[in-house]
Amino acid sequence: MLGALLAATALGSRSAFAQTDPLASWNDGGAKQSITNFVARVTAQGGPDFVPPAERIATFDNDGTLWCEQPMYVQFAFILDRVKTLAPQNPAWKTEQPFKAVLDGDMKALAASGEKGLVELMAVTHAGMTVDEFAKIVTDWLTTARDPKFKKPYTELVYQPMLEVLAYLRANGFKTFIVSGGGIEFMRPWSEKIYGIPPEQVVGSSIKTRFEMRDGRPVLFRLPQVNFIDDKVGKPVGINEHVGRRPIAAFGNSDGDLEMLQWATMSGSGARLGVIVHHTDAEREYAYDRQSDVGKLDKALDAAAVNKWTVVDMKKDWKRVFAFA
């Protein structure tokens, strides 16, 4: 009993870490060291960079930072599958764009439908049901959907080294948040189980909802109207709205994370950690940066050099990418 209590305390955890490496999937090197050095500094009681636990906020982008975002965002794969599932009830889609493009697998026609097309696809796949119904649709889809490269459930395509960072930070008194351009309600059904991040610590893009009574029970109904885009300049706004504190550490992988990393590292005083996951491993995952449509990393890579953010070289810094490889 006492042993269990001790193990549950930060003190117990630190003792355990003296024996086993909390970042076991990381190769020794500058990237790993910058993370462990930062944590040592902000947790050193009486040290010049000590940060009280309540202020140890770390924010993580999701797509490309915590899980794989290639060859397309997982949420986009969900949209395509969902359109196919709903097609029998919507015979007109056989001839109407952008639905026809999805059903024909015609990615060129789909791209041509542009933002207007995407908004229409979002409306029919993400709105028109209650929040509980949508959570169930997402959960059910994830159990059957497989990615095209590894043929695995998407929730297995999470980066093992990043899971270790999440656990390591939490063991050191941090609160970990997801701050993603992806849909907040698309992540919440599984973020706790997969990342150990509870729904109240997930920040993302959202559509509007409406409270109403149905058969004497209150529901929140999802509307086809954008509420908030949690990307680029939206990320600091979303962080402020949901967290109300400035993070002292932020992890991203693309230009969509630039402002979040600026917000976390360039304001306030004291130790700060900015980390960019650079996808350099075409063999074990994908290699892409400045020219990529998905997860373009250009401005933020330049900013990393200027601001002394840590750039993780996936190929060099990670012993393994996924739990299964």
Added chain:
Amino acid sequence: MLGALLAATALGSRSAFAQTDPLASWNDGGAKQSITNFVARVTAQGGPDFVPPAERIATFDNDGTLWCEQPMYVQFAFILDRVKTLAPQNPAWKTEQPFKAVLDGDMKALAASGEKGLVELMAVTHAGMTVDEFAKIVTDWLTTARDPKFKKPYTELVYQPMLEVLAYLRANGFKTFIVSGGGIEFMRPWSEKIYGIPPEQVVGSSIKTRFEMRDGRPVLFRLPQVNFIDDKVGKPVGINEHVGRRPIAAFGNSDGDLEMLQWATMSGSGARLGVIVHHTDAEREYAYDRQSDVGKLDKALDAAAVNKWTVVDMKKDWKRVFAFA
């Protein structure tokens, strides 16, 4: 050392409660009992109503539920004071409504300026500065402002029995959230110190902010545009957006809390607790309900009877109202 560790655990806390009453400022009776019975049910491991700690979410309205909202909302007193503070830099306000009304103390003219007037007052007092600057303005104001009846700092006009409920729920594994129609950034600077509720667990109304770089440092600038109204049907929407789980307990005091209590208690299965603080004590605080402009309690009082929500009779159920009386 071991003693301190034990005391920090829920087990330790429960042992302590066997000796001292966690709700010491509550008179024995139905209201107190409904709270302790609910907590006993949802924390009884193996019992039919057991709720895992992660799902023990409790939401609290702020004005009139956690602190005094009469004779006017504290945030409204802040607006009036702030206009007076800014008046010397804005000489035109001497003749322009709604500012003239504020400076003359002419509440009738102020009321006549309606929603349009309030929006103008909000714009000059709540927007046009960074979020950090606004937090400092609020913090500074609270140190000097005094309420008209008790001549106390507003942060001393928090209800001692409700502070005990917050601590009691947290000691029993609950996460406590504020869900208020008031401004989210108006509450966050002091909610942790006064209520033990960290900024990331505060939900409220908000204006829009814009990310920008100033002198090479990122700031969030507050804009004179409404972002979200966290009142009435907005409360379940705000809860879903920020918490992403349904509360199992909700505390309010006015019709603005009706939908929050419905959302918490009328959906899902298992034990639920809805509580309404009824202001019945004109001597120690204020007595008001169906006819009040501030904190009107009419529909929600009727709904309490139908839905078996607990109605707290302030005069009868509370041994004391404030820590000082």
